Amino acid sequence: MGGAFAPCMEGNSLETFQFEREDLERAVQEFLRLHGAALLRAARETAASLSRGGKVLFFGNGGSAAEAQHLSAELVNRMTRDRPALAAVALSTDTSALTSIANDSSYEQVFSRQIEALGKSGDVAVALSTSGNSPNIVRGLEAAKRKGLLTVALLGRDGGLARALAEIPLVVEAPVTARIQEVHLFAGHLFCEAVERVLFPALRPPD
Numbered sequence: 001m002g003g004a005f006a007p008c009m010e011g012n013s014l015e016t017f018q019f020e021r022e023d024l025e026r027a028v029q030e031f032l033r034l035h036g037a038a039l040l041r042a043a044r045e046t047a048a049s050l051s052r053g054g055k056v057l058f059f060g061n062g063g064s065a066a067e068a069q070h071l072s073a074e075l076v077n078r079m080t081r082d083r084p085a086l087a088a089v090a091l092s093t094d095t096s097a098l099t100s101i102a103n104d105s106s107y108e109q110v111f112s113r114q115i116e117a118l119g120k121s122g123d124v125a126v127a128l129s130t131s132g133n134s135p136n137i138v139r140g141l142e143a144a145k146r147k148g149l150l151t152v153a154l155l156g157r158d159g160g161l162a163r164a165l166a167e168i169p170l171v172v173e174a175p176v177t178a179r180i181q182e183v184h185l186f187a188g189h190l191f192c193e194a195v196e197r198v199l200f201p202a203l204r205p206p207d
Contacts, residue, residue: 027174027183035170039187042152042168043194046124049150051199055087057119057149059111059140060128063181065092067188068128074192080205081196089118091140111140121148128188129153130180132160132171141165154187156180 058068068090075088091114101113125144129137132155153166163169172183
């Protein structure tokens with residue numbers, strides 16, 4: 001029968017899930033040990049930027065683009081507290097800008113061109129990349145540095161080329177892409193929660 005296949009159940013067990021959970025726990029613990037203080041610094045400096053009328057520009061490719069949109073929404077709407085909206089944009093959401101830049105120039109410039117248009121000195125650029133080597137991520141960080149934005153990068157493995165470009169590099173030194181993205185989301189939530197706590201200390205999360 002065309003298209004039929006026989007699924008292999010080898011390795012698909014609760015023990016496998018347990019191993020993956022333990023692998024994630026190790027990655028989280030190591031990330032916080034190495035970068036917890038830097039993550040808190042990033043949140044505090046981002047809160048300071050927002051308090052001065054700045055904005056946060058998130059950008060990434062693929063799954064990292066989805067996480068960029070997710071974290072932008074946490075700031076624009078809310079993370080855990082009912083509070084005023086915070087200025088954040090995910091640079092992967094404007095398909096007309098993305099496709100026109102990619103078509104007229106190159107895909108390498110889809111983030112840098114938007115940062116040139118939207119970013120100003122004192123804003124914050126947050127790059128997400130599991131490798132740190134994507135050309136458009138590198139170009140985006142370079143553009144942000146030229147314009148005087150604070151550059152934060154959630155990266156994976158050894159951080160790639162982006163590590164040296166970010167003022168605050170936050171690297172998940174794990175070999176598996178899924179684990180890197182999972183820790184990025186956890187770190188992103190911690191980041192957004194910390195921004196809220198700094199800016200709105202009198203507002204309590206709902207019980």
